[in-house]
Amino acid sequence: MQMLLLLINFTNGLTAGIEFSELLQNRFRDIGINNLTFFVETKLKNPKNHISDVKLVFINVELSNEHLSSETPFIHGNTENLTGNLTVFRLYSLYSTGQRHSGFLNLSATAGMGIGYEKTVLKKNNDLLMRRGVTGGITLLINWLLWDKLIIEFPVCDISFFLWKTGSLNGSLDGAVISFPSFGSVYFWINMGIRFAF
16 A cells, blocks of 8 residues: 555556567467566656656567568578577666647657666577677657557667677577677567556
8 A cells, every 4th residue: 555655646647558569479379477568657756846757668478480480680591490588678767758739649759768688599499599688778669648548659669788698699590590689689669558647
């Protein structure tokens, strides 16, 4: 109860939802601990009554063979039986600008900076490549708010840079040639959620 009161006193609402595209690439199969995405965002009030958004994103998904074979430009060669797993954790500070209002729709552009953790595993038969590390990065997105309740964030561009990492996604897995950039990652996501006002 005290946590709820603290949240109400120091925030100006809460948004919660899912990242859609990472679940879609696996056709929403086996939703559960190994196929899960969510985000939570809130507006924090500081003593000067300025408001900034803080956002937490968590993604843990299985990467389908269809996605790795046809939609990833960093994988070539024989991709039969190639699968993987992606885990992403991000904590952002966000700033919105240029809000437009038209009837039931509010539209705004948002930019932010954040820190996080990322782990990617690619597997084929008995071979695997793994890369994990601590990241810093930026996010850019368009925020569509419908009827002051339904949030659609599209497009979302997430660019991360490794501050520390171990492992590599460059090599060969039983005929599949893997050549991901070593600096970090670029993702294009779609977030969908519901806003709760306090």
